[in-house]
Amino acid sequence: MTQIKSNKLRGILLGAGFVAIAAFVFTGCPGQQRMLDTGDAAQKVYVAPGEHDEYYAFFSGGYSGQLSVWGLPSARFLKVIPVFSQDPETGYGYSEETKPLFNTSYGFIPWDDSHHPHISQTDGDADGRWIFINANNTPRIARIDLVTFETKEILELPNTGGNHASSFVTSNTEYVIGGTRFSIPYEQDLDVPIDSYSDEFRGALSFIKVDENSGKMDLEFQIVVPPYNYDLGRAGKGPSADWVFFTTYNTEEAHTMLEVNASRNDKDFIAAVNWRKAAELVANGHGQTAPGEYYHNYYEGNQGYAISEQKNGVTILDTREIDEDFIYYLPTPKSPHGVDVDPTGEYIVGGGKLATVIPVHSFSRMLQAIEDGAVVERIDGIPVLDYDATIAGEVENPGLGPLHTEFDGRGYAYTSVYISSEIVKWSLETFEVVDRIDAYYSIGHLMITGGDTKNPDARYMVGLTKTAKDRYLPTGPKQNHPAQLYDISNDRMELLLDFPTIGEPHYAQAIRADLIKDNVAQIYEMEDNDHPHALTRIADNRVERDGNVVRVFMGSTRSHFRPDNIEGIRVGDTVYFHLTNLEQEWDVVHGIAIKGAQNSEILVAPGQTKTMKWEPNRTGIYPFYCTAFCSALHQEMQGYVRVSAADSDVPLTWRTGTN
């Protein structure tokens, strides 16, 4: 440990130096940007009207909580998929069907911070079936299905603070992983002094089993680890496919002023976890059951209400109590952010925010070190391997603040460098920088098309930057975050395009469009509508009262609702509009909104049933209407509800078409 904790002072000075340089870079001018001749660049990103892009790109929303979908190389914005935040545009998180998705052990949570989308994989390549994304604040993982582009499932992770090292999948989507960014007491709701950190706080690495047919998640086990900050993760590939890797920082175990106190050690760790061995240990009964309240929210069947299942208890593997080794620490300079595995599965690259080099570990050397017992110490039972035994090379002169690396499959790696705001391209053979290009401004993650797979389809790279400053027409003191598209098909990286995004994309993935687009649903087939309140026989449209609960079984088509005149609603009623869109043509959407509703509209796709809750609190006549411009007679698509006093005896009636 002395080796690792040596030279604290130097660390502090170096840190202070970085801050000064950062301040300079932040306020510096862009100078002249390197890009292709404008005409050539325009041609490369031009996708003719009516033509499709070659790639789907999925950008996390960061503090928007959502996932946005883009076409590349044109950077056409396609849609926002709402995931962890309510979306009044579609009614997601407002409709009765989607509300249960937001249930957690802390109650109904209408917002989160989404960071790292990851597409499901088969044999190390993205297969385009689902995309997972993590919630950082109230720890959760969501699964979005890429047939409907809808969030289908949200799983809460217990005993976790800040699920940041997530939601990366293994090579065959056996598992999706989660990890504690902010260690907290592992025991549920433990009320202890904050300075009991080193004694009471622990980290949790979560392994969520994914059903290979349905995609449904199941929290299989957690590994309880020392109280560091677990930052990012990645699964191995090919020879390293049975392993996942997590970065740690704050091995100092600071709990205040981390900016300084967690920047002292020269090296922190990459945690290498043999997930197959861990799963075997669990299967053979080495796990314990620990308390842990969490919610699992998902759909069953084709349509209907999301189900909220409340769970308690989780299987844990505690490294202090298991003799067999299944997790190793690889010392890595310095407060590393990214941990990225190259397409061959051999190189594990740490992005040390405060490091002066990019350290590259070798998977085969790591296995050899384990076999040779090259262990310098054990921390809570976890062997710490000798740095020199696992390291394959250090990339010199990578710029200031290397964060995250992706690969082109042609022998080169591309690392985003935050403080000096650039991307460096380096060789996996010589570990030398071969090219560098500016990013505008302060780049976080980057993404290569088809990346983080065994076979990247590396034609383009996107840099996700943090501040726009003067790049676009100014839009006030707070501006949207930029992204830059680069051509990486040649020796030199060339800037092609610069465009503002939605929310704060922390990471993105892009996949060849043909792996998704032919499977995309155009309608919900009416015959398969198993929603318990669907209108599947038009003549059954009706209004039912049960005490104060009134259910309207309503249908819509171009251009009317059925029923569209309703009387006999009373103040104090809870009214549910179950609207079935009876269209079967692609993209013909109807919505509904009613005056005074303390709720959003709902938008209903063709063949779908959605429910809007309404609690009228004043008597009167309430118009409702279709919120979607659905046809030439869209303005005619309306109706009225009469609301009477609570003690009124106006009978419940409904009708359509008889004036």
Next chain:
Amino acid sequence: MKLITTISISIVLLLTIQACGDDETTDRRADVQQEEGLTDFELEHGIGPITERIEIDEEIDQELLTKGRDIYEMKCEMCHNMEGRMVGPELGNVLDRRSPEFVMNFILNPGRMAQDHPEGQKMLREYMTVMPFQNVKEDEARAIVEYLRYYAEHN
């Protein structure tokens, strides 16, 4: 006068027809030339996947009838009455006016029928809306015809 009608129909079409893929665009161009040159079969029995007369048994097929009624009640009744006009024309007696093949082509290919068939164009002027395609398959359209036959016989 004719030009004005054509223009106003085009506007209605633009407003109401939503799906317009590559194929249809090309088709439409081809159809402009074809407009006056619809085949005799198409003029009488509609444009669509049904391109020849189908055989229909005198006797009502009960299984087909049930299937047709279910689809009708799920996908057609929003806009059609058996007796009396609603959004679209009444259907209780449609087989007196149209051949079974015409009805099937109209169900299976409503956009093209409204655009390119003289009868469809006439109906568009009258009803001011294009019938939506309801994802009805060919065998299902046949079943709907069976239900319409049964209804006509019993009412």
